Amino acid sequence: MRSVCFYFEVHQPYRLKWFWPDEHTGFERYFDNRSNREIFEKVARKCYLPANRTMLDLVDEYEGKFRISLSVTGTLLSQCEKWGKDVLETFRQMAETGCVEFLEETNYHSLAGLFDEREEFKEQICEHRENMRSLLGVEPQVFRNTELLYNNSLAATVEELGYKAILTEGTEHLLGSRSPNYVYKAKDSNIKVLLRNYKLSDDIGYRFSSRWWPEYPLTAEKWATWAALTPGNTLNIFMDYETFGEHQWEETGIFGFLKALPAEVIDKKLTFRTPTEVISRYEPVADIDVGDFSTISWADSERDTSAWLGNDMQRRCFEDVKMLGPYVRRTRDIELIRIWKHLLTSDHFYYMCTKWLGDGDVHSYFSIHSSPFDAAINYMAALMDFKSMVFSKLSAMDALDE
Numbered sequence: 164m165r166s167v168c169f170y171f172e173v174h175q176p177y178r179l180k181w182f183w184p185d186e187h188t189g190f191e192r193y194f195d196n197r198s199n200r201e202i203f204e205k206v207a208r209k210c211y212l213p214a215n216r217t218m219l220d221l222v223d224e225y226e227g228k229f230r231i232s233l234s235v236t237g238t239l240l241s242q243c244e245k246w247g248k249d250v251l252e253t254f255r256q257m258a259e260t261g262c263v264e265f266l267e268e269t270n271y272h273s274l275a276g277l278f279d280e281r282e283e284f285k286e287q288i289c290e291h292r293e294n295m296r297s298l299l300g301v302e303p304q305v306f307r308n309t310e311l312l313y314n315n316s317l318a319a320t321v322e323e324l325g326y327k328a329i330l331t332e333g334t335e336h337l338l339g340s341r342s343p344n345y346v347y348k349a350k351d352s353n354i355k356v357l358l359r360n361y362k363l364s365d366d367i368g369y370r371f372s373s374r375w376w377p378e379y380p381l382t383a384e385k386w387a388t389w390a391a392l393t394p395g396n397t398l399n400i401f402m403d404y405e406t407f408g409e410h411q412w413e414e415t416g417i418f419g420f421l422k423a424l425p426a427e428v429i430d431k432k433l434t435f436r437t438p439t440e441v442i443s444r445y446e447p448v449a450d451i452d453v454g455d456f457s458t459i460s461w462a463d464s465e466r467d468t469s470a471w472l473g474n475d476m477q478r479r480c481f482e483d484v485k486m487l488g489p490y491v492r493r494t495r496d497i498e499l500i501r502i503w504k505h506l507l508t509s510d511h512f513y514y515m516c517t518k519w520l521g522d523g524d525v526h527s528y529f530s531i532h533s534s535p536f537d538a539a540i541n542y543m544a545a546l547m548d549f550k551s552m553v554f555s556k557l558s559a560m561d562a563l564d565e
Contacts, residue, residue, distance in 0.1 A: 164434040168435075171234070176272060178198060203246050204246060218231060232305075233254075235295075235299075238270075255299055271287055271505055275287050283488065285324065304327050313356075313453055328355040328439070333359045333361060334459055346442055348449070359461060363393065366386060367400070368403060381420065470512075476517075487550055488503065506545075506546065515535045
């Protein structure tokens with residue numbers, strides 16, 4: 164039987180405060196605990212708790228035939244520990260079912276994979292691995308990079324770390340006439356690649372409640388029929404977990420759709436499988452070849468890096484924070500290193516995006532900034548202050564050595 168592989172990204176960043184130098188030191192000097200807590204608690208109430216409970220109920224109801232995968236960022240897990248232990252407990256319960264596979268990623272949902280050197284990328288993956296082990300009791304076997312960013316060298320690095328597969332976008336400029344609905348292999352590596360079927364994914368994630376859409380309203384029976392008529396071995400349906408209750412509010416009927424979906428999918432002779440189960444069942448049909456200068460992602464219509472590095476503001480901020488890394492490490496100061504790693508979170512650069520198309524519209528209301536220009540100015544102000552902290556620390560260390 165053909166497979167349906169559901170994967171959901173679960174993430175909230177630590178957003179910057181409107182920066183102005185004050186008496187605070189450390190993490191609270193730069194990051195807005197009040198707004199971060201408010202947003203987390205809002206999304207937990209609308210999405211994480213009801214979605215997790217629904218998933219657990221569906222696993223029980225269908226006696227293990229309903230299977231999904233999740234990737235939970237380290238920043239979200241940290242917020243769960245601070246402000247949502249009930250959310251964390253439901254994730255633990257999901258892990259215990261054996262029907263929910265948890266995937267690996269960078270701990271800070273960062274752009275470290277775009278650095279020329281890969282040490283920070285590897286370190287953040289190891290940090291996430293330890294969080295998954297200590298907080299959820301799982302050891303992921305499959306990797307998904309931040310925003311499905313992917314190229315050949317990234318895949319090779321992930322393979323070196325021992326992962327069996329990596330997820331990315333099934334974009335046409337990568338596949339040409341080929342289908343995303345098969346297992347592939349990374350060029351010059353043996354790691355398997357699962358490609359997102361963006362049409363069937365976005366039918367739920369973005370178009371579900373769109374009244375302008377000719378297919379509105381979307382029912383579970385209609386979606387399952389489309390899935391059954393789609394050729395291939397595996398339909399990889401990847402989307403934000405916040406689809407349930409936040410991007411698509413409860414009033415749209417999204418939870419009713421979710422509850423009805425397993426019966427319709429199973430009735431169409433399709434089988435729910437996790438990524439590890441998919442790669443164990445099917446052999447790769449061909450190589451996927453993505454050069455380092457052609458990195459792909461699942462963001463916006465371009466499916467590239469332009470959502471984070473598409474304008475001069477974004478590129479300047481990215482280069483400045485990247486170049487600061489070696490100096491931060493020289494301080495050996497745990498708090499400074501922690502701040503720097505959080506400054507690499509992709510959301511900061513996303514808020515500076517000037518395209519405001521596609522999923523930019525969805526994420527803009529999670530930003531404290533009124534415009535991408537405000538986001539860039541605020542980030543640079545925080546970064547300049549942080550840079551002064553780093554070099555003050557290094558100067559003090561040098562003085563002690565004299």
